[in-house]
Amino acid sequence: MFLCNIAYLIYNMNKNSKIIICFILLALINLIIICFYNNYKSPLEFQISFLNVKTAFAIDDINNNNDSNFANKYNAILINELNNKDKQLVLAGYFKEAIKLADHILSLEKNNIRALKYKGIALDNLGNHTGAIQFYDKHLALVPNDTEVLVDKGVALDNLDNETGAIQFYDKALVINPNDTNALNNKGLALDKLGNHTGAIALFTKALVINPNDTNALNNKGLALDKLGNHTGAIQFYDKHLALVPNDTDTLYNKGLALDKLGNHTGAIQFYDKALVINPNDTNALNNKAVDLDKIGRYQEALTSFNIAINHTQPNIDIDTLSNKAHVLGIDLKEYDEALSLINLYLKKNPEHKGLLCTATRIFDETNNKGLADYYKEKLNKLDPYYSCALITKVSTIEKESFV
Numbered sequence: 001m002f003l004c005n006i007a008y009l010i011y012n013m014n015k016n017s018k019i020i021i022c023f024i025l026l027a028l029i030n031l032i033i034i035c036f037y038n039n040y041k042s043p044l045e046f047q048i049s050f051l052n053v054k055t056a057f058a059i060d061d062i063n064n065n066n067d068s069n070f071a072n073k074y075n076a077i078l079i080n081e082l083n084n085k086d087k088q089l090v091l092a093g094y095f096k097e098a099i100k101l102a103d104h105i106l107s108l109e110k111n112n113i114r115a116l117k118y119k120g121i122a123l124d125n126l127g128n129h130t131g132a133i134q135f136y137d138k139h140l141a142l143v144p145n146d147t148e149v150l151v152d153k154g155v156a157l158d159n160l161d162n163e164t165g166a167i168q169f170y171d172k173a174l175v176i177n178p179n180d181t182n183a184l185n186n187k188g189l190a191l192d193k194l195g196n197h198t199g200a201i202a203l204f205t206k207a208l209v210i211n212p213n214d215t216n217a218l219n220n221k222g223l224a225l226d227k228l229g230n231h232t233g234a235i236q237f238y239d240k241h242l243a244l245v246p247n248d249t250d251t252l253y254n255k256g257l258a259l260d261k262l263g264n265h266t267g268a269i270q271f272y273d274k275a276l277v278i279n280p281n282d283t284n285a286l287n288n289k290a291v292d293l294d295k296i297g298r299y300q301e302a303l304t305s306f307n308i309a310i311n312h313t314q315p316n317i318d319i320d321t322l323s324n325k326a327h328v329l330g331i332d333l334k335e336y337d338e339a340l341s342l343i344n345l346y347l348k349k350n351p352e353h354k355g356l357l358c359t360a361t362r363i364f365d366e367t368n369n370k371g372l373a374d375y376y377k378e379k380l381n382k383l384d385p386y387y388s389c390a391l392i393t394k395v396s397t398i399e400k401e402s403f404v
């Protein structure tokens with residue numbers, strides 16, 4: 001706002017001086033924006049200040065011209081510039097800043113449809129799905145046939161686990177435009193969550209007929225095929241996706257899962273490693289890599305991978321990962337004392353964790369401590385008499401969907 005105040009001080013200068021000062025001021029603002037590029041709070045304030053300076057000059061011109069049409073036209077241009085900036089913030093993932101700017105726009109024009117839309121998108125991405133729906137509703141009250149916002153509202157409902165409600169809005173968009181691939185993909189995901197994998201595949205297939213290079217549809221069709229047990233078919237679609245986007249970590253991870261289900265543990269590890277080269281902090285990839293390393297007898301490497309995953313999730317450590325670490329220590333590496341120390345510590349926090357109880361049972365069996373083996377076995381049987389205690393706990397098998 002300091003810059004805006006400076007602008008007012010130059011109003012009484014002559015026209016040429018005013019123009020020179022404005023150019024200098026604009027150059028300084030652009031320099032500051034570049035310097036603070038990675039911190040949008042300051043640049044956003046400066047840019048709004050700059051737009052307010054332009055408004056101040058517009059008011060000055062309006063007063064001189066006494067032209068209300070000019071005022072309306074200039075205000076529309078100003079709001080359009082603000083909306084363009086808001087869109088950039090949303091696309092860049094600066095959602096809090098986008099909300100602030102949307103509020104600023106709405107203070108100038110309360111029913112601005114673009115600001116209502118961008119605020120809804122920003123709120124949804126910040127996890128406030130109910131708030132997002134409120135702004136989508138305001139937008140749709142003004143533009144009821146906006147297919148993008150109909151789909152956006154469907155996604156927000158889906159995020160609230162209201163898949164049936166989401167599908168209703170995807171269907172509204174598809175009535176207006178049957179070839180809307182965004183609506184087709186998102187409706188397919190909703191059906192998939194409801195367990196209708198065949199129906200989901202039909203929609204992903206339709207999206208691919210419209211656009212054979214639709215990467216979201218390729219990945220999502222692979223996931224649906226995987227859930228139907230067609231792992232080989234799933235891999236074919238993951239490969240098509242990766243041919244277009246080789247560094248997509250979600251699809252690399254999903255292909256690893258499919259290879260694991262086919263018993264190709266070495267191949268699965270290779271794809272988890274590819275994902276980890278791009279994102280070394282992907283705990284799902286680290287966990288599943290460790291599980292596959294354990295399956296092929298590379299126990300020390302499995303332990304290392306579990307430890308890295310645990311370090312990345314501090315302080316909210318995943319209990320299944322700890323259970324698997326205990327399994328590797330106690331059952332595979334025969335480090336009984338260290339494994340039991342870990343088990344005792346985390347059974348206090350989660351006394352009904354079947355993986356920890358199972359590993360404790362097996363360790364005491366192997367060390368011929370029948371009393372404690374029977375004690376843990378009895379606790380496990382009360383929880384789940386059919387629980388298989390032979391294998392490492394499978395973790396992080398949730399596939400990664402491609403949202404539009």
